[in-house]
Amino acid sequence: MFSNLETVLKELGNILVMLGVLMFSLLVVAYFFGKLYVIIKPLLLTAFIAIAFGSLLRYSFRHAKEPEFKHAMVCVALVWLVIPALSSLLFILIEYMSPLDSFFEAMSGWTGTGLTMIAHPFSLTHTMQFWRSLMQWVGGVGVIVLMLSILAHPGTGTFALYKAEARVEKIKPSVISTVRMTWWIYLILTSFGILLFFFAGMKPWEAINHAMTAIGTGCFTITDKSMSAYNNFLIELAVIPMMILGALPFLVHYKVLKGNFKAFFKDMQCRAFVVILFILLVSLFALNYSLYGNVFSCLRYSSFQLISGLTCTGFQTTSVYEWSGAGLLIVCMSMIIGGGAGSTAGGVKLIRAVIAYKWIGWSLRKNFLPPRALKPLRFGDRVLEREEVVKIVADTSLIIILWLLFLFLGICVLSLVVGSQFQLGDVIFEVASAQGNVGLSTGITNAGMSCIGKLMLILNMWIGRLEIIPVLMLLRVLVKGFEPI
Structure with missing residues (x-):
């Protein structure tokens, strides 16, 4: 038992040290804007706590x-609680927010959700504006991936940690080279976003922060009304491709950057994204046309909100509170499906939607066709054996069922705490947004909501980011220990 715990705590120590070092980047921002005196004490205190505690764990359990896969799963679940908890100290000490609101904000940031307790982000210090953006930028790829790119050494433990943070696909032969290439691609896409936003009309500081959160498919902004604060069609046109790029697999980006432009059209998830977007957009346009009264406005606002939901980004250019229940349901579906596996997006993931669709179609054909006429099930270029099909479908079904169960739990709890102030459709939308790590809101999430509601949404964000299984592993270990697991 203790040897297993030591392994988990050692890896936790590595990540806490990395967090403390990451916080020092805020000193540069504070110095540049002449506000170093405001944040120097709380920042150094928070960074010292992270580095000291992390170093103690690393040394004690050196x-x-x-780590095996069981350790990695527990470690990842624990990390995604501890990192937001420590990060929340900056909101408490600098912005004087309550501990629960601070933890909510940090969890929303690291998970790339974007639901916020801060009514006026524009009034925050530049340092805290950047901290919110940095959390979403790093959290989009994953804190474990960041640690592995800096501290990892060859071995099975590295792959276990990489896989435990809901990543399996490798760009390069080794995990270490994969995570480092992932960060290079991420930096290229972020730089592209900064330039794109600047030339579209944003100020440099706005372009930097919003490019970081857009490519990380988060939706923290430094404006008070998300992207609707600009009311600028050109900026909206610039934001849309960045949201889409963030929701596409890094493997596709790698192939395209290497010159293989056909990779986008060959990838199952990319094709599914286009098809799902088209079907949902046509439906949403038909529902919203009477609300907006003209083709341009209806297409402008419907497409932006839908793409924001499907990519799990969460930027808003209009209030969805006035939309019909059917319109909200369509966006809910997009948030539940989510972006591509191997991207920064949340949700159930496109690959699981594709697997479910193919399995249902194949099962129906099996009942109507003779055995000799039935073609084997294919995923991309792979023809799957029966054993592979059973395993893939079982894993996919398990995640989808658990995902929907926790979604239902969140809906029940939030419905009880908001009472008659909001309709059921608004509650479903809010919980789907939290668990899908999206950030679109009907107005339920705010600093004045009940503590129970905040805690429920924190749980939804946490399990949504980790795709549930690591959370269940952690709970199981807390109750029964590691052996057998």
């Missing part, structure tokens, strides 16, 4: 064994 002889711990290499």
